[in-house]
Amino acid sequence: MKWLFILASLAAWLQEGRPVTFSTNFDSGSLGDVVLIDSVWVRPSRTDSVLHLSYEIISRLDPDNPANPELQPSGRWFFFRMENVAGKHIYLNFRNTDPKRAVYSYNGKDFHRFEHYQASLRKVSALFTCDTVYVAYFIPYGWDMLQQRLVQWTGLSYVTMDTLGISMMGLPIQMLTVTDPQVPEKEKDRIWIHARVHPSESPASWQLDGLLDCLTEDSPVGREYRRRSVFYVVPFTNPDGVYGGYSRSNARGINQEINWDHPDSVTSVEVEALRSTMELLTADKPFDLVLNVHAQSSDKASYYIHTAESTSEEYYRKAMLLANLTTDDNPYFFPEDMFYSSPAPRYVEGWIWNRTQGKTLALTIEMPYSYYNENPEGEWVTIPSLRENGEFLLRAISDYFQWNVPGRYILEGTPKGNRTVYRYDMLPAGTYLIYIWEDAWIPYDTAVRKRPGPFRYLIRSKEKPYRGLLRVSSGRVE
Ligand SMILES: [Zn+2]
Structure with a gap:
């Protein structure tokens, strides 16, 4: 009996090759649990046989939120590596998350969206041609990627970097300052941008990456941008969340987006660091513009516009001007894509509204994960289109402040x-x-x-x- 079992296992091993394994021990990696649902040999022809394996992929929930226990932890983000998949047909069924068409990569760097025939909401069905494949909710923009980009940007004479504080897990919260140091500060518009409060929102980083490349470009237009402005940019406000592959929280389970009105003792060290830096930088003069860069599951780009009733006619007019300048001549983002809301003090916009009563325009901008303008027939979100959205945003900021750039x-x-x-x-x-x-x-x-x-x-x-x-x-x- 025992021998029979060993022989049967050996036969299965010889036939199936090495078993498929899953791992997440890398930057931004995340996966909760995997359950094998079925394993079947299929013979598409007399001489051919393909192993079909179906899995339930249970994405990892963020830790319980100690600051807002009423909130359900999110499990949107997943990013894992599968090995020994070449020639096998793999079915993935996602739980706790909602990918419309996930992405994959054979080297962990160059990602592709699964084709329409391979993927749909919460499902993937694909025959892989390489032994190792990475699968993610969206194209990751992780800690290592940011560090490489920071080395490039800080190599330029008009870009400096500061550390605003240290995250709970010991990572620096990094801020870039981009400006022409030859031009006096008082002549410049001051803009604060931060991203990745919610770590699953990697489209936000691709957009910001495109904006930063334009802003730091060694060109007549780039030089004029830097003469006219100071940009303070915090690419990762939640570095632990990005590195650790969390969805909407930091390593303690705190959703940093909604803790701006909490005292330092209750909120996260990350929010505390951002708040104190913003206070320091605005001691003499408020920022002119604050942008909180996110991504959303709604299939459109959006600004959250604060209504005139909840702010003022003047503030609303300024917000709509920037929003309309951003959608102008933009094939991805349209005026009807906006959301309207009131500035609650738990958000950065409300915190700023209470401090400046409208002197600083503060807005959240969202990029989608799947497609634009709620149109699945249109273009699906790619790195080039997100980077282009970063360029459009910078062009809108330039027009908004009436910077006269060459041309x-x-x-x-x-x-x-x-x-x-x-x-x-x-x-x-x-x-x-x-x-x-x-x-x-x-x-x-x-x-x-x-x-x-x-x-x-x-x-x-x-x-x-x-x-x-x-x-x-x-x-x-x-
Ligand atoms: Zn978000």
Whole structure:
């Protein structure tokens, strides 16, 4: 009997090869439990046989939340390695999480989305061609990746890095400052951006990565951005969460997003570090803009716009201006994608509203994981499209503050009766497209300047005069 069992096991081993194993002992790795549901040999032809294995993948829940015990821990994020899968057909059924089409990689670096025929909500069905495969909710942007990027960015003379504090597990909370140190601070707009409060939200990091590359570019436009601004950027506000593969919490189970109104003794060390740095940096002058960069399971990019009723008409107008500038000429993000809410003090926006009463515009921006504009027929989210969204965001910030960068001048008008006069000191020679602003840039006119010189433009209105912004952009007139 015993011999029979050994022979049968040996036969199975010879036939099936080495058993499939699962592991997560790497940066951002996460998996709760795996249950083998079934294992079946299928003979697609007389000479061929394929092992079909189906698993239940139970993603790991965050620790119980000591600060908000009423909240259910999230288990959205998973990122694991499977070995010995070559030539086997693997079915994965996800629990505790909701991937629409998960991603995979054969080397842990270059990720692909499973094809439509291989994946659907909470399911994957794929025949793998390599022995090792990584599977994740979305393309990871982990601690090691950030450290490599920081080395590149901090190699530039206009980027410095500080440590705001140490996370519970001993990782530094890193902040980049990007600005042209030759230009006095008082002439600059001050912008604070932080991301990865929720560690599963790696699309936020890909977007921020694209923004930072544009901001640090050695180009006339990049140089002008840095002359006009100081950017304080905290790429990972929750480094333990990112490194440890958590979903929405830090290593203690705290959701850092909703603890801004708690005293230091109750909130996390990470929120404490962010708050004290922001207080220090705004002792003399508030930030002009604060962006809290996230990703969401809703299949669209969004800003959370605070209503005029919950803030002020002026604040709402500023928020809508930035939002509309971000969606302008953006193939991924549209005006109808916004959410509307009130600034509660547990969030960073509410904390800032209470401190500045609207002097600082503070907004949360969200990128999706799956597709844009709630359109599954449209483009699915990729690294290039997220990075492009970072570029669009920086362009919107530039227009919002009316930075005149080479080739793109945003002019405010002076009313003169029913006319509005726009002026710019020194416009280079060239052909220009002129736009007016009606919650989007609307082509209005063209202008040719044979030689460089002062620029003056007049809009005459018969009825209600146009008083809005004018954009003068270099371009080819068809
Ligand atoms: Zn979030």
